[in-house]
């Protein structure tokens with residue numbers, strides 16, 4: 484029996500050739516491939532600028548810095564995310580608080596956000612940056628979050644690590660219509676990959692320039708941004724404290740080659756989800772919401788054990804699936820429950836919707852190259868587990 488992972492990359496002959504061609508060229512870093520990849524993603528998303536870096540974590544970090552997040556500031560994100568969505572604010576010296584999720588969309592609840600903002604305004608503790616996460620690839624209610632950003636005066640970074648290829652009602656995720664910056668991840672389990680890699684899109688010339696500087700030591704070669712007179716062709720200035728967060732030319736070439744198949748892959752993910760929706764409807768599982776007036780990129784297909792219909796626990800379901808060589812996973816352990824966050828202000832704090840969701844959730848295999856045969860095996864194993872449990876299967 485072959486192990487079926489929950490997510491994996493697809494690499495074509497064209498991808499291999501694109502990477503090999505770079506290895507034989509003059510530039511392995513700081514050549515033409517990174518700007519080419521940035522242009523491809525910016526055009527795809529409908530953003531003025533794209534800044535490629537070595538991970539989404541790095542992109543989140545320089546996005547926070549570019550927006551001026553620093554000591555004494557507060558950033559808000561959701562508990563139902565990967566730790567990087569919260570850690571990025573702490574790197575900047577800011578502190579983090581959380582907004583609970585909507586139990587249906589599993590995204591930041593605009594209602595909880597508004598309540599928390601009202602309370603924070605009364606106490607003079609408004610956030611400087613809010614980081615909604617498009618969980619599983621389903622876009623958050625950005626129109627509402629954007630309206631609250633106007634009203635309460637905070638910046639918005641969309642953590643779209645799951646959501647390249649997704650669209651809101653009127654455009655692609657990454658167009659920053661209701662945000663300052665959108666961040667993507669190209670880790671191999673995500674929708675397209677550059678091995679490690681990430682990218683930030685923005686409509687702002689100024690934010691793009693700041694992020695370009697921060698990803699490369701805070702150095703500029705642009706005379707217009709220099710403090711002193713340009714001393715010659717060799718001259719550069721460090722005007723900020725930046726990092727080495729650059730993406731390599733091989734990674735960018737792989738990304739440019741992958742993005743060609745992005746829409747086709749998202750469509751394939753929807754066909755896989757259609758099959759799951761249909762074949763799992765009779766099991767004691769809560770299936771994910773996909774149609775929210777937007778198109779999900781379907782990074783994940785997460786089911787929840789319906790505790791009103793079965794005694795089987797998530798742990799039992801998880802173990803039985805893994806025993807059958809199905810690589811299910813759990814997304815996510817609520818970030819505020821991590822020991823680091825418990826020691827940094829979150830002890831005794833509860834976000835009930837995220838915690839309830841976490842107790843029940845299992846991510847099933849979902850990736851563009853998942854074969855119909857392998858998906859049928861996933862479904863058959865689930866049916867066997869619930870019928871062995873004695874749960875009625877119609």
Ligand SMILES: *Cc1c(COP(=O)(O)O)cnc(C)c1O
Pocket residue numbers: 537538539540541564565567568616642644645667668669670679680681
């Ligand atoms: C994967 C992921 C990240 C981090 O991405 P890297 O590219 O691995 O740094 C951040 N946020 C979310 C929601 C993610 O899923």
